[in-house]
Amino acid sequence: MKIIKPILLMIGASLLGSDCSQQKTVARVIYNEARGEGKAGMACVADVIHERMNNLNAYQVVTAPMQFDGINYNNVNWESKEAKFCLELADKLQRGQDIILDHSFTHFYSGKAPYWAFNQKKTVIGNHTFLELQ
Numbered sequence: 001m002k003i004i005k006p007i008l009l010m011i012g013a014s015l016l017g018s019d020c021s022q023q024k025t026v027a028r029v030i031y032n033e034a035r036g037e038g039k040a041g042m043a044c045v046a047d048v049i050h051e052r053m054n055n056l057n058a059y060q061v062v063t064a065p066m067q068f069d070g071i072n073y074n075n076v077n078w079e080s081k082e083a084k085f086c087l088e089l090a091d092k093l094q095r096g097q098d099i100i101l102d103h104s105f106t107h108f109y110s111g112k113a114p115y116w117a118f119n120q121k122k123t124v125i126g127n128h129t130f131l132e133l134q
Helices: 021-050 058-062 081-094
Strands: 105-111 122-125 128-131
Touching: 021 058, 021 081, 021 105, 021 122, 021 128, 058 081
Parallel strands: none
Antiparallel strands: 105 128, 122 128
């Protein structure tokens, strides 16, 4: 198990978009999944979303059934620095920009490892474990 602090891309966001409610939904998921893990953890959750986008947009990824538990909570303090950072990440995702250059995380978990995580290369950030399923 490897513990790293990922290199974040510079995040300069234009938060004025036509999909503001979708952006807030994506930001809410990132916030609820990793607000306690600092910027690195939040960026890694955003990276998971980015890697799952393929032919979908970020909103479609986070609202897919049974994918992100953070979709079920609407308790965001939008004035907090964490929430503002999540909005910046969501803006980057909406524009299709990569979040972390040197990683391609596809899944994460906290707590006991699920069956699909065994024999996979893992990166631990705070209480979350991120991995790219092979």
